[in-house]
Amino acid sequence: MTSASRSGAMSMPTQYWTVRRWIERLTLTAGVALLLVYLSAWIHAAVMYRAGLSSFAALKASTSIAKDGESQSTALGIDFRLWSGKRVGAYTEALGAKLGTPLAVLSIPNLRLDVPVFEGTGELTLNRGAGRIVGTARPGEEGNMGIAAHRDGFFRGLKDIKVGDRIELATPRKNLVYTVDNISVVKPSDVSVLRARPQPSLTLVTCYPFYFVGDAPQRYIVQASLASSTRATASQLKPEFPKPNKEKTQ
Secondary structure (H helix, E strand, O other): HHHEEEHHHHHHHHHHHHHHHHHHHHHHHHHHHHHHHHHHHHHHHHHHHHHHHHHHHHHHHHHHOOOOOOOOOOOOOOOOOOOHHHHHHHHHHHOOOOOOOOOEEEEEEEEEEEEEEEOOOHHHOOOOOEEOOOOOOOOOOOOOEEEOOOOOOOHHHHOOOOOOOEEEOOOEEEEEEEEEEEEEEEEOOHHHHHOOOOOOOEEEEEEEEOOOOOOEEEEEEEEEEEEEEEEEEEHHHOOOOOOOOOOOOO
């Protein structure tokens, strides 16, 4: 064997390990980059969610008179554990669009749910929060106010709601409290659930079944009657919201 042949045979392992080390480094770098992108998306989602609710609190403060002359802001977290991956992605993508200040903040203490309510039920609106169904009463008005949200997002927790549960709706001028008195499943064409009831009401609408694959064939309806209405005050701008539910996803 010539010296050139021996040299080529000896250099082969060195070249192999050099290439392998570069491949490992590139793979590690790509993995770290993907992890950073993932973390950045989640952080951005949380920040934008708080910003939306804070803008509502700012509007509420502008219509209230604070004794100390100082306004307060509301900052909430968001729990994605019941959400589908698709809905989390849609929510994150929707954060870059301007949607305006929420009309209200809907809270269901027993479900540990807090969600901003925007005007309308377009896809962008429902990816960012809940939406007032056009043609129904506005927050604080007489009549039946309809609010819709996605079954695999903010309203997935409605699967655990019960008759008698408390629903709170905080607007810039009023704090409204409703009591759930009826839960039903209807066809999408059945709009009778949005008609005015004997007393001021709130109707929550989402698709059903909650874990149906594809377009859900029915609608899950939660109806609640007004129990009390109080004027919003500056001291109520920063309510004590419950901590995220730590139960396992079902």
